[in-house]
Amino acid sequence: MSPFTSPSSLSIDWQHQAALYTQQDGFAQAAALYEQAIEIESSNHSHYWHLGLLLLLQGQEEEAQTTWLFALSEIDTDQMDAAVAELSQILHTEAERRTAKLEQTTAWVIRQHLRELCPEHIENLLHIVTLSIDLNLLTDSLLEDIGLIEQLAQPNAQVSLEYLWQVFDRLLKTAPASNSLLAFVEVAILHLQYSDAAANSVIAALLRFGFTAFEEEFAIRIAECALKINPVQSDILGLLAALHHNLGNHLKAVEVAKFRYQHSEALIEQIYSNGLMLRGLLGAGGLWQEAVEAAQHHRTLLERLVQQPPSDARLSQLTRLFNSGYYLAYLQDQPQQWRTLENQVIKLAQTGFQNHAATIGKLYHHQKRDRTGQRLKVGYLSYCMATHSVGWLARWLLQHHDPEQIEVHGYFLGYREAYDPLQAWYVDTVEYAHKFTTYAEATYLEIADQIYQDEIDILIDLDSITLDVSCQILSLKPAPIQATWLGWDASGLPTIDYFIADPYVLPDDAQSYYHEKIWRLPQSYIAVDGFEIDPPTLRREDLNIPKDAIVFLTAQRGYKRHRDHVSSQLKIIHQVPNSYLLIKGLADAKSIQEFFLKLAEEEGVSSDRLRFLKGDPSCPIHRANLQIADVVLDTFPYNGATTTMETLWMEVPIVTRVGEQFAARNSYTMMMNAGVTEGIAFNDREYIEWGVRLGTDAALRQSVISKLHQSKRSAPLWNGRQFAREMERAYQQMWAIYTQS
Known part of the structure; x- marks a missing residue:
């Protein structure tokens, strides 16, 4: 006996059975039930919606579309909106179910059909974007092709701000730079307005595009979109000034920094703004008097900070203090005065990071390890192990390291997304390459954890105060011995044990104003085997x-x-x-x-x-x-x-x-x-x-x-091999001092 003899009394049972078949991927059995239901209740359009979906789930897309179109053609005009809404909800619900089952491809197909049915369904378009990211189907033109940008730009567009932000955040973290992405950011941010979540997404994007992918111009345009909503977003203004500076737009960088300074109330923010201003003035190369005045003011601000340390500074603010005094060395040769002030500022920042680490259980305790008959584990921490002046010089030491004496780990900060031949060389040369591409606040903790878990004996810092994330990591002392070499002068961090120098690069009395122990190599603190040379182009x-x-x-x-x-x-x-x-x-x-x-x-x-x-x-x-x-x-x-x-x-x-x-x-x-x-x-x-x-x-x-x-x-x-032996002897002596102390 057919279960549809009396459909009014049996409909609940057969629909329940169809649902069970669908959940168990018995699409053909479920479809058969709906086909029988249509024979009995041909005017019930819901049956057509489900039948079409079941055909779609079996891969019969053309048959599914035919089923839906036939039913829609039978519906009166005044009932069309309700019918389309019902079909849309059925497709949306099934797409969510398939996504929950990690069947992204099926969910993507369903949502594409839903887009054809309801092109103005913004939530569906957002889901298509996330599914495209998951399935590696994201293209430069997708956001425009599916009409998302156009729909978001509508004056009466209705959208879930929470979900819009999630898609906004994912795109800025994964999508390549494109005009389509920029157009999306511009319309999406109008909906999101100024919120901490949106601002954090923009900041992460500026760091990614501007300082890892080196798409500075694209990053600048994203920053400008965000500043249209709130022109005094201090973190974004700071990054915008730095981006202009890196592009060589020094005068524009100064302009942005001045604006930021005018809207900076806290002393620590004024220091950051003035530092950006000083950097731009010096970078321009000819604005000498303005640079001198900015430097004098900067020194005054730093002295005030040391006298009245802030008790409520955020970690992001403390981070900026690490390199706040960097540019003063360009104007005066007064190391005793400068380093004394720098050491005080650095200690203030470092103390804040250690206190924070203590509250989250990130204080590292090093047990003395017996390396007798074993290799020393040496880690090199740097943003510059790539095409950079430091990268050109440091490579010879790593090339000539004795693999029987030293186990080399490379910790690559801001790992370049684009291919960099010198970076690739470093990755191939070190025994263990640890790549870190992001600048999220938690990253320095993750990197420090990695160093600690790797049981690095000696951690060599190549960046000094030129990179704030290096200072954050070193502040936590993830290795028992930490030393600064090559990248710049010593940082002044209390957690750095040694500054590697030579008989000439520092005067005899320098130890009196250095926190770190100056370790003087016997001849030179740097050596190379040579440089690559191409034919000249200038006569x-x-x-x-x-x-x-x-x-x-x-x-x-x-x-x-x-x-x-x-x-x-x-x-x-x-x-x-x-x-x-x-x-x-x-x-x-x-x-x-x-x-x-x-x-x-x-x-x-x-x-x-x-x-x-x-x-x-x-x-x-x-x-x-x-x-x-x-x-x-x-x-x-x-x-x-x-x-x-x-x-x-x-x-x-x-x-x-x-x-x-x-x-x-x-x-x-x-x-x-x-x-x-x-x-x-x-x-x-x-x-x-x-x-x-x-x-x-x-x-x-x-x-x-x-x-x-x-x-x-x-x-x-010009003897990189001999230099490597001298550095290795220094490492062994440092380790001996540590283990015997």
Whole structure:
């Protein structure tokens, strides 16, 4: 007997059975029941909706559409909206059920049909996006293709803000940069308005696109979208200033930083804003007086902070203190004064992080391990193990490490999403590569945990205070011995045990103002086996310079253009007949030209003797083009480092001014370890004298060139293998001191 003899009394039973079949993926059996129901109740359109869905679940998409369209064609116009709503709800419910069962592909197919039926169903469109992410079906044009952006832009658009934010957050974390994504952000943020959740998503996106994927312009446009809703979002303003700075938009960075400062009430926020301002002014390269005033004000703010430490500072604010004093070293060579203040500020920030770690059970306790007969576990922590000046230099140590003595771990911060050949080399070279791509607040805890769990014996920091997340990690002391090497001066963190130096790069009395124990290697704190060089792309005739002229080159970023020192460089040009000065380095082109031309006029040097060069396409080409110079003029109080080593490798004489701080002694130690003393000056007068001598005495220049050529055979600066042995001995001695203490 057919169960449909009396459908009014039996409908509940057969529908229940159909539902059971559907839940158990018995789609054909369930469909048969609905087909029989339609024979009996052909006017009940709900049966067609379910039958079509069951056909769809069996992969019969065309038959499903035909079933739905037939039923819809039989419905009166005034009942159409209700019918479509009913079918939509059935499809939506089943799509949710399939998603819950992790059947994303089936859910995606159902939702595509629902989109055709109700293109204005925003929640469905949002689900299509999340399913596309799960299934790796997300394309640059998907958001536009499915009509999501158009629907969100409607004045009366109704949408769940919670779910919209979830999709917003996922897209910003996973989608590639595209105009479609930007358009979505612009309309979505109008709905989300200003909320902590939305702001945090934007901040994470700015860090991802701007500082990991290096899509700075795209990140800037996202920031600008967010600021349309609330123009005084301080965290976003801070990142926007940094993004403009990284792109070379220094004046725009200063403008944003000034605006942020004007809306910063807390002292700690004023310090961050003023630091951004100072960075932009120095980066521009020619705004000297404004930079001096900003630096003076910055020092005053830091001193006030030390005297009145905030009791309610957030971790994000404390993080910014780690590198708050970094740019002061570009203006004055006063390490005792500067480092004393820096140590106090760093300790304040570090204490806050340790207190926070204590509250969440993240204080690490190290038991002394017996490594007798075992390899030392050494970890290198850095953002710069990639195409970066630090990356070019540090690679030789890792290449020459003795694998029988050292187990090498690499902790890659801000791991590049785009392919980077030098980063790939580091990943292949270390025994254990730990990649960290995000900058979320919890990340520093995760990285510290990884280091601790890896039982690293000695953790080498390559970033110092140039990267805040490094400081966060090191503040927790995840390794029993921590040391700073190469990337910059010592950080001043109380949890750092050693700062690796050499006999020259720090003066004899430096320990009095360093928190860390200065560990002096016997010869040089850095050595390389050489640099890659491509054919040059720059010749004198390209610059309208006579063949018999003397060419001086100064090639540094705008930060290093100290007014007094540039005057010394121009005095050299004035005293060397038929000489030219080539000026090269990242800076604001207009500002740097006005800066040099004004000082040249004051020193009586014709503007015709100055040439402003653009950057080179690559580092190997930059090195080749150094040969256009007869003499390179180093900067002060912040010397070159990688640029100095490249100059020496290219056998070009260099003039440097030696100071007291680490940044003012890099070229000094490199020249000493290359076996060249000609060009080393200990005051401004000597700097000018050496410049004039090297510019006018061809025999002296040739003697220096010959020494540099010979140095490649035996000098410590060019012996990466020997340097690796010295570093390994230092590591073993550090470990012995630790285990015996």
